[in-house]
Amino acid sequence: MVARTLALFIVAALCEIGGAWLVWQGVREHRGLLWVGAGVVAxxxxxxxxxxxxxxxxxxILAAYGGIFVAGSIAWGMVADGYRPDRFDVAGAAVCLAGMAIIMFAPRGG
Structure with missing residues (x-):
């Protein structure tokens, strides 16, 4: 169950972050409507x-996914745009991932 949950969060992050990046590229970087359309599909x-x-x-699910989104956005920026996170970016992402783990995997009674 943990592996499936994490895999689906990663797929969701690739679609959401990638889609937002494609829209950004289409609009802000003037790459055109094809990029925007691909972003909307993603x-x-x-x-x-x-x-x-x-x-x-x-x-x-959405609250926990937020932790993946934060860390994934920083990673995407590093790979796609050459963004260099500082120690506060890394610490913040780590806190968000810890929050995701608590929300999704903490033992619950009843």
Missing amino acids: LGLYGFAATLQTDGDFGR
Whole structure:
């Protein structure tokens, strides 16, 4: 279950972050509507990826995914744009990932 959850979060992050990056490139970097359209499709696929999680609590899934989104956004910026995170970026991302782990994997009674 942990591997499936993390894999789906990674797929969701690639779709959401990648889609937002494509829209950014299409609009801000003047690459055109094809880039924007591809971004819109990827953002739509993100919505489907979240629904495949085994946990049925929408709020929990989206809250936990936020940690993946934060860390994934920093990683995407490093790979795609040459962004160099500082120690506070790294620490913040680590806190977000810890929060994701607590939300998704903490033992719950009843």
